[in-house]
Amino acid sequence: MAGVDLARGLAVIGVFAAHLAVISPLEWGDPGTWSGLVEGRSAVLFAMLAGVSLGIVSVAAERRRLAGAVSASAPLFGLRAQLLLRGVLLWLLGIWLDDLEVPVYVILPAYGALFVLAIPFTRLAPRALFALSAALALGAPFAVQWIDGAVARSDDPLAVEESLRLIAWNYPLPLWLAFLLCGMAAGALLMRSRRYAWPLLGAGVLLAALGYGVVGSIARAAEAAEARAFSDGSGAWWVTALSDAPHGSGVGEALGSGGFALAVTGAAVLLCLTPLRWIALPLRAVGSMPLTAYVVHIGIWAVWIAVETARDPGLDPSAGFRALEPFWPTTAGVIAGCTLWALTVGQGPLEWLLGAITKAPARWNRR
Template sequence: MDAARGLALVGMFSVHAYGAFAADGSPTPAWMFAGGRSAATFALLAGVGLAFTTGGRRPVVDRGTRAAIATRALLVGLAGLLLGLASRTAGLDVDVILVFYALLFLCALPLLRLHPRTLIGLALLLAVAGPVLVHLLRDVLPMPSYDGDPTPADLFTDPLGLLSDLLVHGNYPVLAWTAYVCAGLAAGRLDLRSRRVAGRLLAGGLALAAGTWLAATLLLRWFGGLWHLWRAEFTDTPWPEARNEVLWDAPDGATWWSLISRAPHSTSPFDMLHTLGSAAALLGAVLLLTRHAPGRTALAPLAAAGSMPLTLYCAHVLFLATGALEDSPDLLCAALVAGALLFAMCWRRTAGRGPLEALVAAAAGRARRAALGRDATSLSPTEPDKPQSA
């Protein structure tokens, strides 16, 4: 699982280094391959991690576990708000995910005892119905008064706008994105050490991703979807030049045709199901590769980075906020990836858990013990801060 997270980190770094579109208006390779998929993978793996920390195949959920998860969500959300302050101050176009991520943790609390089949059904339902609900509520819930990422001040100056941003208006609307957490919880309740389970994740994920991509392409190209989207939202650009924009830029939701978009972060049912399948396939592939020593050795640097995603995510946003190398995307991407891998390998060998991960783990552990009303001196199987790897 750490290696899969590491790959998602590399994808996210590349998107933030190269952006979505090149100077000639064509989508960048980073956007085409990692746009939307990296963030979806993080959300799915969050569900897998929650399953691991609540007993794996045999869920054991108590008030201590819930308190620890809630504390973890609170601290991750706080980190996200502080990064939002840095992002807005620097004028970044990053779309910090951590505040949304924190709310996803809280939304997962009522789902921890559900059977894997129920979770899979709920994931598919949310992936299809969630985007429709988001589309309907965008005209009902108020737009946030701020531009860019939320900051600590927005908790007090625009709490309703912040909530609506997290639920429907943001880049990772929780009403739909809970689907990824449900799917991850379902996967985490399975025996991920099994070759058969890993193979099914890979094959099923690839089939879902390819099938939804093909279906969206047919609707866009052969049933008028491209024309309707262009007419509703992209008419400022003449059609031949607007083609890439319509295909690869998320629509604003001005028309119901936006629900057939396959663009990254469009939050259409096709985008949700495609990225859900991509994330599941990536997890299955990594599980198969790491069954043998050569695969584990090859992916060790990525696994090291994936073991401290909070630390590296925060560090990369702060680095971007400095403006260093912003005119050299190749160098910026290389610096982000190489710096993250080198730091993670050195830190993991000398100190173990990442610095921010250790801080969150300590706070969550104290919350768990306080909720249980006793001084637990050892971690139980449901301890939410026990490091897990796959």
């Protein structure tokens, strides 16, 4: 649906800004820092929308099964097999992009792993998916912080971190599965009626207020108290688990950024129920081919690093590239290219390739 494409387009542009622009830390009381909204939240929106898409195709497969259009077992078995294959391919692509040594945490390995983890949940009702998502959002941050602390105390933390990179621990899967499951529930509801966009928008706003305004405030107060009590910077690990900082993997971030992503999704769907969806066509085009857009911007950065470090081995690949102010030309080029491709060809090139490789399981007629 057009609204989901619009939300994905916003997520992609947000990721571009977080990677390519100089962003000030967000302070809600200072409008000059509101560009900091893209930090962390764009990636969460990206992950939640993967769940929305998965929820949509899961409901569609179930409807085909119930309608008797295909064998009773084929749609869901085919969907599970497709998810497994798609997840493995995205993981491999993400690891390859990560090895290009672009100075960002590539999200695709986590994306691929989440698709695989989602397989057991494709038949759950939205209520169960929301409940699981809430449980993970409230509980997983404590497990993540405990694991991170154990890694820091290990004999060779760098080696352990390299191993964790292979399972995309930069986006801790126990927590990020919460975003995917929430998106699956939202996608299933939107397949029932677009009117569910209103409660999704309202719930998202309430969760964001709870995460940032309540839990985040408690976390900051606790951190200040810890700083006064422990001058060496040590303190209780569970305090960090409440944080609302971007990529902090705290309860505040889980509720706040998760709510933000849910609200953006609902708002985008509502916007595209109006004629404004045609004004949003360029962003919708980007959102219809997010994998292509994401890989293109990583590729541009990697080529620049290869060329410039050959000239100057001491170059900082992060600060040096951002000094060129690449966000606007890259974003304008990607929007123009995706719009032209969508209008003349249709499906994005990498999306078409991934679909062509993974379409065979849809015809398998067994569980």
